Amino acid sequence: MNPKDLKYAKSHEWVRVDGDTCVVGLTRFAVDQLTDITYIELPKVGERVTGGEGMGEVESVKAVSDIYAPLDGEIAAVNDALSMDASLVSRDPYGEGWLVRIRPAKDGRLDHLMSAEEYTRQTEGA
Amino acid sequence: MMERNQSADLLFEISKPGRRCHRVPPSGLPAVGLDSRFLSGGSPPLPEVAELDLVRHYTNLSARNMAIDSNFYPLGSCTMKYNPKRHERLVSLPGLASPHPLQPDKTVQGMLAILFEMQEMLAEIAGLHACSLQPSAGAQGELAALLVAAAYFRHRGENRTRVLVPDSAHGTNPASAAIAGFDSVTVKSGDDGLVDLADLESKLDERTAVFMITNPNTLGLFDHQILDITRKVHEKGGLVYLDGANMNAILGIARPGDFGADMMHYNVHKTFTGPHGAGGPGSGPIAVRDMLEPFLPSPMVIRDEKGGYCLQQDRPLSIGRVRAFFGNVGVLLRGWMYLRTLGPNGLREVSEQAVLNANYLLTLLRDHIDVPKGAGCMHEFVASAKILRREKRVSAMDIAKRLLDKGYHSPTVYFPLVVAEALMIEPTETESQETLERFAEVFVSILREDPETLHEAPHDLAISRPDEVAATKQPVLRWKSA
Structure with missing residues (x-):
């Protein structure tokens, strides 16, 4: 169920390399754990983010959780549709529910991220 | 099963123009004309209902409630215990129900004696030195105690900016830290559900103002490393705060002050049976170690030189008031009655x-x-x-x-x-x-x-x-x- 062409962070974000930027979203597993999502706070375009550190928050009827940047870089775009309808993330986490595009830092690396197979194994154990 | 679903419509929905609970007879006094600037255009759109419909509305709504008096209520983390009915009768005694908070101290000696004794008893159960009854709920107690800690460090000329909170903590802990102006830093739990000591140590330094711990924690486990934990925090010059939400597990058995806590709050509405639910009323007194006492909220109840009781207003280092008058006295009174009824052995x-x-x-x-x-x-x-x-x-x-x-x-x-x-x-x-x-x-x-x-x-x-x-x-x- 986790698309094979994506990379995955331990903290349940996915990354798709698309030209010179990376699209980032939340995984289906994360979305299921959060239950109904009410609000998403994302960084602003131009903001610098650091891999492994919080870059935003997602609020569900259950709790507020941090969204972590999966890599170092600068925010190139933000999915504005989410401010109107955060439930897009629940409905289509790998498509219309994407969160941000990050322009990776010069020495930005992706090799710490997991494959779909490795990530699925991690979440099955959880 | 009886259909219980009737007459719970909104009062606005059952309103009919002209219906009234009561009709006030004409007073016979001359009317006084108000300046038209102060008059609104017409009557406010309030619901108009007969008394019986009003009574049914609220009675039927109340029957939809689940309450400790009607159902088993195993709500973890927010101790929902039985509220002895005797307390309700006692708090309605005129001497307890009718004093006004602005009455001179000498006319409310009985009330002040009870509050003084409550301060003393809560300090003793905590194993700490002084207690302020003012905060009106647990979270406000946390905030007040963190403000006390901030005032204490400011007074000592120390610049400490961080509050450490375990990941199993109540959400109010990091929220209180943020509102008190600190940065909140999460400390991980180990696989055993207790504080991960290595993670705590890696985050403890001279920036640490307070480590907040709930013990027993929210998993219902007593962190047996507590002496080690409080020693490590003290070695770095920090204070230990105990979130007292789970005091129901250790009353009269272990005292937070004895295991190294410097500050704590109680939830009188939970642990000491104030009836609560739907957000109140709460009561969150804080107890502190001696060096923090000067910073507690004002006023405190003290004994005067003649053996009476008075409110001590002159407390120059105090963080000031955190609540109007004297906190939620009605809840404090029920808590005092509970402690007085049980005594030390009963509490244990x-x-x-x-x-x-x-x-x-x-x-x-x-x-x-x-x-x-x-x-x-x-x-x-x-x-x-x-x-x-x-x-x-x-x-x-x-x-x-x-x-x-x-x-x-x-x-x-x-x-x-x-x-x-x-x-x-x-x-x-x-x-x-x-x-x-x-x-x-x-x-x-x-x-x-x-x-x-x-x-x-x-x-x-x-x-x-x-x-x-x-x-x-x-x-x-x-x-x-x-």
């Missing part, structure tokens, strides 16, 4: 029985649902529906909702966050063995039910599953006339 028995009840219920349930740290517990334990969710698509929420059909208030669900699909169960000391056994039977029978039945629960309540997203995103806060 409360905790022994609370822990025994929780362990008994744990043994009845743990063969049927996963309890991740289920070898034993203090006053509460946390079950997990993680396996059920994976295998049968049955979530903690489904179980909680189905319990409502069966006449049980749901335990706390999805907290603490360190347990997936958490169900946090706290029976309290006043439940009988039979009640616990019956609850366990019902709980286990729910686990065996068809998942579809659970997904659609509750079936028998006036409202089934409200749309929580819509309630958050588009709350209807005002009724608008058509």
